[in-house]
Amino acid sequence: MKKRKVPKRIAVAATIISLYVILAIFAPYLTNPEHIQNWNNKAYWEHNPSNAVPTFYGRLKNLPPTEWLEGTYANGKLIFEYNFSYSEVPTDIILFSDVKKQLKVTIVTPLNDSIAIFKGYPYGLDEGVFLARNYPFYYKLMTERCGVAPAYFIVFKPVLNIIFSKPKEDCLENPNLVHGTYKIIVEAVSKRQNVRLEPNETVRIMIQGKSYGILGTDPLGRDVWAGFVGSTRESILIAVMGAIMALLFALILGTIGAVPGIAGRFANLISRSITVIPLLPFAGAMAIVIGNITLDYIIDVNPVWLSVLLGFLLSGEASRNIRTIVKGELKKGYAESSVALGGNMWWVLRKHISKVLFPYSLYQLSIAIPRVLALLTIMGFFSIAPGFNWGSLMSQTIIMGATYTYRLNWWQVLPVGVSIAVLSISFTLIATWIEDEFIKV
Numbered sequence: 380m381k382k383r384k385v386p387k388r389i390a391v392a393a394t395i396i397s398l399y400v401i402l403a404i405f406a407p408y409l410t411n412p413e414h415i416q417n418w419n420n421k422a423y424w425e426h427n428p429s430n431a432v433p434t435f436y437g438r439l440k441n442l443p444p445t446e447w448l449e450g451t452y453a454n455g456k457l458i459f460e461y462n463f464s465y466s467e468v469p470t471d472i473i474l475f476s477d478v479k480k481q482l483k484v485t486i487v488t489p490l491n492d493s494i495a496i497f498k499g500y501p502y503g504l505d506e507g508v509f510l511a512r513n514y515p516f517y518y519k520l521m522t523e524r525c526g527v528a529p530a531y532f533i534v535f536k537p538v539l540n541i542i543f544s545k546p547k548e549d550c551l552e553n554p555n556l557v558h559g560t561y562k563i564i565v566e567a568v569s570k571r572q573n574v575r576l577e578p579n580e581t582v583r584i585m586i587q588g589k590s591y592g593i594l595g596t597d598p599l600g601r602d603v604w605a606g607f608v609g610s611t612r613e614s615i616l617i618a619v620m621g622a623i624m625a626l627l628f629a630l631i632l633g634t635i636g637a638v639p640g641i642a643g644r645f646a647n648l649i650s651r652s653i654t655v656i657p658l659l660p661f662a663g664a665m666a667i668v669i670g671n672i673t674l675d676y677i678i679d680v681n682p683v684w685l686s687v688l689l690g691f692l693l694s695g696e697a698s699r700n701i702r703t704i705v706k707g708e709l710k711k712g713y714a715e716s717s718v719a720l721g722g723n724m725w726w727v728l729r730k731h732i733s734k735v736l737f738p739y740s741l742y743q744l745s746i747a748i749p750r751v752l753a754l755l756t757i758m759g760f761f762s763i764a765p766g767f768n769w770g771s772l773m774s775q776t777i778i779m780g781a782t783y784t785y786r787l788n789w790w791q792v793l794p795v796g797v798s799i800a801v802l803s804i805s806f807t808l809i810a811t812w813i814e815d816e817f818i819k820v
């Protein structure tokens with residue numbers, strides 16, 4: 380018997396599928412598990428920059444990354460150095476501290492300008508003080524360094540331009556940025572007594588940049604990489620479950636529909652009905668029936684029930700093809716001889732025709748998985764979110780894009796879109812190979 384050689388494209392396709400399966404299995408180990416657990420907790424992400432681009436793209440555009448600064452203790456003060464060499468200023472500077480003393484934060488620029496940007500009590504290690512949100516202070520600083528303007532003029536503007544640029548008339552909106560090493564000095568202050576920071580007291584400084592992580596952030600500051608990795612497991616699981624359910628329904632309806640009798644006619648009727656049902660509208664309507672509408676106007680559906688629903692709706696065409704195959708096999712001599720010799724019809728189906736259906740079943744499974752994935756994502760456009768998967772991730776992307784930014788950021792859309800495209804091509808290549816090699820027409 381001649382050994383079949385597997386083409387390189389099939390080996391590549393199988394490798395890609397395997398990588399996604401590995402990604403789904405090891406997803407919790409590829410990111411911080413707390414990110415996945417707190418995905419819908421808005422307070423958890425408040426310290427991340429919103430709509431930050433991926434770090435690799437930020438490097439190309441010379442944007443400041445989000446980073447923690449290392450502090451050096453000296454004479455009761457903590458000194459943090461920030462090397463600024465970017466085309467834009469950071470979004471914010473956040474102070475974290477658990478000390479009970481009043482703190483003063485001063486920035487010393489490369490031009491030796493000393494600018495006090497905060498004086499007060501810190502909010503703790505969890506909450507943090509956003510040093511760029513003290514608009515009254517920055518209005519006063521702007522009048523000193525950038526010229527007089529209405530107070531409301533600085534709201535939602537990059538106020539750190541005032542600090543990271545040379546003083547001039549319009550330094551808020553058209554800054555002449557000063558590159559170099561900035562020193563952020565944190566010290567304890569008191570009017571009544573001499574106080575100082577101790578070496579064992581915790582003070583941390585976070586630069587909230589305009590780039591973040593592998594895949595950036597969304598409008599809420601959530602780590603898109605964590606969302607993508609965390610949603611991959613359930614996406615693959617629903618795709619496989621949905622494809623298996625589609626195959627099971629197709630085998631049951633197609634096989635029974637080929638057998639004479641009431642059961643055959645009833646199965647045939649169901650099979651024909653599925654093929655004419657408009658898939659997406661019906662799936663959406665049924666999702667509303669079996670799901671719950673959340674406070675965010677998202678239709679939350681149980682992933683198992685959705686897999687069964689999608690599997691049933693996708694089984695129509697395959698069940699018709701299986702019915703044709705089974706009817707053709709039953710008319711062949713070996714099947715008629717088996718029945719004539721006293722063989723039961725179901726025994727013939729199980730013993731002989733199942734062998735004919737096996738390669739076709741693999742073919743159908745290969746093309747059903749990408750169809751389920753595509754449907755899952757399309758349903759996300761209609762805010763149908765079965766658990767935490769690519770569909771729900773896409774749903775949230777659309778809702779937040781419309782609510783906060785009025786646009787869709789490419790780094791939020793591409794991971795899911797590219798993954799579905801790559802997996803669809805891979806499964807299609809395997810399905811085509813199975814059809815050419817094992818299915819006899």
